[in-house]
Amino acid sequence: MLRRSKILAALAAVALPITVTGVSSGGPPAAAAPPDSSTTAASAYGAAAAHYGVPESVLLAVSYAESRWDDHQGASSSSGGYGPMHLTAVDPSTVVDLSGKQKIGKSESLRTLYKASQLTGLDPVSLRTDTVANISGGAALLASYQRSLGLPVGADTSAAQWYGAVASYSEAADRAGAAAFADDVYSIMARGAARTTNTGQQVVMPPVSVAPDKSQASKLALPAGAKRTNSDVECPASLGCEWLPAPYAEFGGAGDYGNHDLANRPKTGKIDYIVIHDTEGGWQGTLNMVQDPTYVSWQYTMRSSDGHVWQHVKAKDVAWHAGNWYVNMHSIGIEHEGFAAQGATWYTESLYRNSAKLVKYLAAKNHIPLDRAHIIGHDQVPGTLPTTVRGMHWDPGPYWDWEHYFDLMGAPIYGHSVFPAKAGSIVTIKPDFAGNQQVVTGCTTAGVPCTAQGTNFVYLRQAPDDAAPLVKDFGLRPDGSNSTTQVSDNGARVAAGSQYVVAQREGDWVGVWYLGAIGWFKSPKSAPDAFAKPGLVVKPKAGKTSVPVYGRAYPEESAYPAGIPYQTVTPLQYSIGAGQAYPLSDASIETDYYRAVTFDATTPGDHVQVLGKDKYYQIWFGHRMFYVRAADVDIKPAF
CATH class of the missing domain: 3.40.80.10 (Peptidoglycan recognition protein-like)
Incomplete structure (x- = not known):
C-alpha cells in the first residue's frame, strides 16, 4: 500500500525578470526569459506579477480559486484546463465529455492557453506542463483582460481595481457566473491561504482586505445570465x-x-x-x-x-x-x-x-x-x-x-x-x-x-x-x-x-x-x-x-x-x-x-x-x- 506519498518532482521552471515593474497600459511587456530551473513556484508568482503588472495578491488568489496552486501533473481538468492557472486548450468547435459522446458546447474562452502563448511567447507545451510557465501565462492573461477594460496595469495598482479582469478570467458564460467567480477570489484574498502543493511547494498568501469595484462586471461583453426568482430556486443568491x-x-x-x-x-x-x-x-x-x-x-x-x-x-x-x-x-x-x-x-x-x-x-x-x-x-x-x-x-x-x-x-x-x-x-x-x-x-x-x-x-x-x-x-x-x-x-x-x-x-x-x-x-x-x-x-x-x-x-x-x-x-x-x-x-x-x-x-x-x-x-x-x-x-x- 502506498501511504502518504508526496510528489517531489522538481519544477522545470521559467524564471521571469523581476526588474520590470509598473508596466503601463500602452501594450504588453516583452516575452518571458528562457527556462531557469532554479525558480520555485512560490517565487514565480511574485516574479510573474511584477513582470506583467498584476498585483501579486490578485494572481495568487485567482490561482488558488482555480486550482489551490496545484498543477495536476500536467493533466487537464474536464474543461481542458492545465496547471495552477487553469489555462484551457479545448477545440471550440466541439466540446464533449470524457465519454466522447455528449456535446456540451463551444467557446473561444476555452482556448486561453493559446492566448497566453501569444502574450508571453512561451510554447504551448511549456504552458501545459511547466508550473512556472503556466503562472506566467496566467499573469499575462489577467493583464490582458485589465487592458481590454481600459483599466490601469501595474503591480502597484490597487487590487480593488482588478475585479473586472478577475471576472473575465473565470471563462464564465454570463456576467452572473463571472461575478460569482470574482467574489470568490476576493473572499479568498481577504482570508489568506497557505498550503503545500501537490509538488511539495509551500505557498503562502497573507490576507489582504479589499473592497473591489464590482461595477466593473457591467463592462464585460457577456449576457447578464439566467434570471432567478425566489419562488423558483432555493440557492444562495451568489x-x-x-x-x-x-x-x-x-x-x-x-x-x-x-x-x-x-x-x-x-x-x-x-x-x-x-x-x-x-x-x-x-x-x-x-x-x-x-x-x-x-x-x-x-x-x-x-x-x-x-x-x-x-x-x-x-x-x-x-x-x-x-x-x-x-x-x-x-x-x-x-x-x-x-x-x-x-x-x-x-x-x-x-x-x-x-x-x-x-x-x-x-x-x-x-x-x-x-x-x-x-x-x-x-x-x-x-x-x-x-x-x-x-x-x-x-x-x-x-x-x-x-x-x-x-x-x-x-x-x-x-x-x-x-x-x-x-x-x-x-x-x-x-x-x-x-x-x-x-x-x-x-x-x-x-x-x-x-x-x-x-x-x-x-x-x-x-x-x-x-x-x-x-x-x-x-x-x-x-x-x-x-x-x-x-x-x-x-x-x-x-x-x-x-x-x-x-x-x-x-x-x-x-x-x-x-x-x-x-x-x-x-x-x-x-x-x-x-x-x-x-x-x-x-x-x-x-x-x-x-x-x-x-x-x-x-x-x-x-x-x-x-x-x-x-x-x-x-x-x-x-x-x-x-x-x-x-x-x-x-x-x-x-x-x-x-x-x-x-x-x-x-x-x-x-x-x-x-x-x-x-x-x-x-x-x-x-x-x-x-x-x-x-x-x-x-x-x-x-x-
Missing part, C-alpha cells in the same frame, strides 16, 4: 441558480407516474441529510434525464467546469435519488458532473467551491449538522434489505476530497487529538487527501493500477500488518472473500470524516470495530491518519450477545393506520457483538414512513407520514451509515 423542473407527471397506464413525490417537508418528515452524488456522465445528458418522467430525480445538478447550478425538485418534495426510500424521505440530493473513477479530472475547484456554498446554505435552512454523518456520499447510503446491500452505489468515490470540501464550508473535519487514541476512544479518519495516494485499481482496465492521485480513505486490514488481506464485507461479498483495491469496492475503506471506536492498539497500528469485526489501519504518531475525540458510543444491552442493524428506521406495525400496509423492518446481514462499541452519530432521527404511492396527492391515506414510537439511533458501523433500535443498546461515553 450562485445564480437556474430552475429546470423535474416533471411530476403521469405516463403509460396502471397509475405510473414520475419522477418524484410531492410532500410538505419538514411537516411530512425532517430533512436530515444532503447526499453527494456524481453523474457518471456529462451535464447535458444528466439534465435531459432529470426531465424524463420515467427516470429518477434529484434536487440539484452542478456543472464541473464552472460549478453552475440547476435546481429540479423543491426541498419540500421527495426526490428519487438515494436508492433507499427512508433516506429519500429525509434528504436532498445533489448531482455533480463527473466520473467517480476519474476523480480530480472532473472534481474541479469551481465545483467544490459552489457545491460547498449550496450545501452550507441548505444545511442552515434545514437545520442539518455540517458533519460527515449528515453531509454524506451516495456511497454511505445503506441497503434496505440484505438482498439490496450489494447493489448500493459507490459514488462520489475515492477521489472526492471531503477534507477540502468541509474546509470550504467552514466546518473542518476534526484534526487534533486532545488525548491519545487508545482502546475505547472514538477516532475520526483524516488522512490528508493530497498526500494520501492509496493503491486503487480498475479505473480504466480491470486489475491495472489507476493513475496516482489523492484519495479520501485508508484501507482496513485483517491484522496489524501491511501484508495482511483487506477486511471482509459479507454484504458486498456473500461468499466471504476479501475486499479488493478495485475502484468500486469500498468494503475495506474508511473515509475522511468517518468515525470508529478503537478496539485494540499495537504500535503504529489501530484496530477499530468495523462491521462486527476488527479492522486495522496504520496511524503512526508522526503522521497520523486518525485523531481521538470525545463522544458517545452505543453498546449492546447487558445480556445481549448480538444486536441487529438496519438500513432504515421504519415504525412498528401498530403505528400504521387502517389502509396503509405495514412496512417490514428487516435486519441486515450485519450485527453488533457483545463487547463491541460504535460511535453514535444521531440520536434524534425520526421513526417514520412517508406513504406516497399514487399520483393524486388528495387520495385518502396517501401522501401522509406514519410516525412510530420505536426509537432508533444512527451509528457509524462500517463504510455506510446504519441504524439500531434504542431498545437494543445503551449509550455510553467513549473512554
